[in-house]
Amino acid sequence: MAKIRWDREIDLLVAGAGPGGMTAGLVAGLEGLDVLICEKSQLVGGTGATSAGTLWIPENTQSRDEGYVDSADDATAYLNALIGDGSDNLQRSAFIAEGPRVIDDLMARTELAFVACGPHPDYRSNLPGASSAGRAIIPEVFNGRLLGRDFARIRPPIKEYMLLGGMMVGKIDIAHLLGRWQNVQNFTHTIRLVLRYLVDRLRYARGTRLVMGNALIGRLYYSLKQNGIPIQFGAALDDLIKLEGRVAGATIKTKEGILRVRTRRGVVLATGGFAHNQAMREAYMPRLGPIYSMAVTENTGDGLRVGKRTGGALNPPTSGQGGLWTPVSRVTRKDGTEGLYPHIILDRAKPGLIAVNAQGHRFVNEAVSYHDFVEGMFSAHKSSPSIPCHLICDAQFIRKYGLGIIHPGTTDLSRFERNGYIRTAPTLKSLASTINADAEVLTETILRHNKFSVEGSDPDFGKGDTELNRFNGDPDHRPNPCLGPIEIGPFVALKIWPAELACSTGLATDADARVLDDKSAPIPGLYACGNDMDSVMAGTYPGPGTTLGPALVFAHRAAMHAAKQ
Numbered sequence: 001m002a003k004i005r006w007d008r009e010i011d012l013l014v015a016g017a018g019p020g021g022m023t024a025g026l027v028a029g030l031e032g033l034d035v036l037i038c039e040k041s042q043l044v045g046g047t048g049a050t051s052a053g054t055l056w057i058p059e060n061t062q063s064r065d066e067g068y069v070d071s072a073d074d075a076t077a078y079l080n081a082l083i084g085d086g087s088d089n090l091q092r093s094a095f096i097a098e099g100p101r102v103i104d105d106l107m108a109r110t111e112l113a114f115v116a117c118g119p120h121p122d123y124r125s126n127l128p129g130a131s132s133a134g135r136a137i138i139p140e141v142f143n144g145r146l147l148g149r150d151f152a153r154i155r156p157p158i159k160e161y162m163l164l165g166g167m168m169v170g171k172i173d174i175a176h177l178l179g180r181w182q183n184v185q186n187f188t189h190t191i192r193l194v195l196r197y198l199v200d201r202l203r204y205a206r207g208t209r210l211v212m213g214n215a216l217i218g219r220l221y222y223s224l225k226q227n228g229i230p231i232q233f234g235a236a237l238d239d240l241i242k243l244e245g246r247v248a249g250a251t252i253k254t255k256e257g258i259l260r261v262r263t264r265r266g267v268v269l270a271t272g273g274f275a276h277n278q279a280m281r282e283a284y285m286p287r288l289g290p291i292y293s294m295a296v297t298e299n300t301g302d303g304l305r306v307g308k309r310t311g312g313a314l315n316p317p318t319s320g321q322g323g324l325w326t327p328v329s330r331v332t333r334k335d336g337t338e339g340l341y342p343h344i345i346l347d348r349a350k351p352g353l354i355a356v357n358a359q360g361h362r363f364v365n366e367a368v369s370y371h372d373f374v375e376g377m378f379s380a381h382k383s384s385p386s387i388p389c390h391l392i393c394d395a396q397f398i399r400k401y402g403l404g405i406i407h408p409g410t411t412d413l414s415r416f417e418r419n420g421y422i423r424t425a426p427t428l429k430s431l432a433s434t435i436n437a438d439a440e441v442l443t444e445t446i447l448r449h450n451k452f453s454v455e456g457s458d459p460d461f462g463k464g465d466t467e468l469n470r471f472n473g474d475p476d477h478r479p480n481p482c483l484g485p486i487e488i489g490p491f492v493a494l495k496i497w498p499a500e501l502a503c504s505t506g507l508a509t510d511a512d513a514r515v516l517d518d519k520s521a522p523i524p525g526l527y528a529c530g531n532d533m534d535s536v537m538a539g540t541y542p543g544p545g546t547t548l549g550p551a552l553v554f555a556h557r558a559a560m561h562a563a564k565q
């Protein structure tokens with residue numbers, strides 16, 4: 001140890017200022033530890049800032065206060081049915097038992113504030129123990145102006161999630177905006193949003209009324225600042241220093257050179273996983289066909305790399321997966337850059353839309369969760385090319401429900417066709433030829449689906465059969481809220497690829513988020529949370545908030561454990 005020239009000595013180093021790292025740093029700081037958060041980029045938030053910000057926390061207080069009933073037993077039964085028996089899985093039981101307490105503690109001691117999401121079925125709503133409401137919570141709207149000049153440090157959401165070039169809208173705002181001419185309340189809400197946005201733009205590069213993942217990150221950053229917990233920007237964790245069997249420090253790469261930081265309590269790895277590390281993708285996320293990533297480009301597997309080098313074990317991908325998925329369409333923006341639009345809830349489940357593979361056959365229930373939809377693409381692709389696939393609908397569908405980046409109410413599709421976002425054709429035969437599908441197969445597929453929509457059931461794939469399907473369908477559409485005919489041209493095709501929202505393979509950890517070695521023994525002084533930690537959901541996607549719920553819970557547990565050492 002005498003040989004190492006330390007530049008700095010602290011209690012706890014946290015690598016990465018995403019939701020995982022910021023929570024760990026915040027809690028450790030509140031517990032009285034001398035903390036430093038090092039962040040590779042110049043911004044806080046990571047992928048978390050671009051997310052919907054939903055947390056899956058069974059039996060949470062915020063939903064209970066709104067009258068939603070849940071129980072740890074039901075949540076346990078649900079995860080057992082989805083993942084497999086977890087009676088000896090201490091990490092899973094800690095997540096279920098401690099989740100509500102962690103959220104309450106964060107709300108009591110920081111600026112974090114969550115509200116019940118209300119009705120929102122679990123993603124396998126037909127399994128035992130599944131809940132139809134109350135397990136999801138979302139961050140309360142945050143006023144970014146409170147951050148003053150540091151507002152510019154919050155990573156913006158994906159461009160396609162903002163209106164008017166910079167105004168964020170949450171799920172609740174969408175209903176008001178779409179119904180703005182229907183009643184005074186909607187109209188007033190819309191006017192308020194727009195006026196506030198216009199005032200913001202006099203001083204800020206975008207709107208400061210933050211919702212979803214930006215609200216979560218805004219609240220975390222504000223809390224860190226209020227408690228004087230520092231973030232060093234442009235500072236990438238490079239390696240760990242192990243002394244006498246314990247992680248006792250780390251090296252951090254900065255513009256000025258390498259910084260050697262000695263840590264009395266340890267290091268928390270929260271660098272967001274390996275999404276942009278091609279070699280790790282091939283090893284831990286083996287997949288057929290092209291797959292995109294929604295993660296920020298800084299997430300290059302640094303946490304996994306240094307964790308492994310220090311003796312940390314990597315859990316093998318459970319059920320061969322390694323990722324949590326969403327279908328995406330590719331968007332060419334006005335400035336020529338390319339974006340990815342995640343098809344999470346707004347279009348796939350609505351009546352009058354199907355997904356077809358390269359030949360023109362359906363291959364999946366279009367209304368399942370985004371993760372299950374992509375799993376459907378992967379499994380279909382093994383026997384017939386299904387990556388990319390196409391969403392097919394007609395122009396009436398788009399007018400009513402929208403499609404990807406095309407908002408409901410749009411009648412003129414020419415702009416989207418010109419920039420290559422969609423293909424349109426007057427007949428099914430000509431649509432088939434524009435997407436290189438078999439015209440007879442595509443026509444037969446659509447006629448068969450149209451028959452199902454009249455009968456109200458889909459014996460082929462069960463679209464509209466589950467509570468989740470119907471929740472995202474159109475409740476006013478009969479007889480099946482997810483099935484409607486595709487019959488009046490012009491017809492529309494939109495190309496869809498798989499992308500990962502999060503890595504699920506990560507470092508093996510225990511219930512306190514301590515990194516384990518290959519004999520399942522904790523490595524003293526080393527913790528991992530967020531996507532650096534192997535997902536407690538083992539590659540499954542139980543419900544909205546599958547990664548952020550555990551990210552916050554285990555970040556909290558890591559910090560509390562370090563504080564007690």
Ligand SMILES: Cc1cc2nc3c(=O)[nH]c(=O)nc-3n(C[C@H](O)[C@H](O)[C@H](O)COP(=O)(O)OP(=O)(O)OC[C@H]3O[C@@H](n4cnc5c(N)ncnc54)[C@H](O)[C@@H]3O)c2cc1C
Pocket residue numbers: 015016017018019020021038039040041043044045046047048049050051052053054055056235236237238270271272273294295296298299300302303342501502503529530531532544545546547548549551
């Ligand atoms: C569109 C979209 C919607 C989503 N919605 C949800 C949702 O509603 N609920 C949910 O549960 N999940 C959601 N997710 C997934 C969720 O955003 C991620 O799983 C989550 O952000 C992971 O948190 P993290 O802290 O591990 O990583 P990140 O949020 O990616 O943060 C990692 C941080 O580490 C930094 N970093 C990287 N390497 C280093 C290094 N060497 N040293 C220092 N810093 C480093 C990065 O710059 C980054 O700031 C969504 C994802 C997307 C793309």
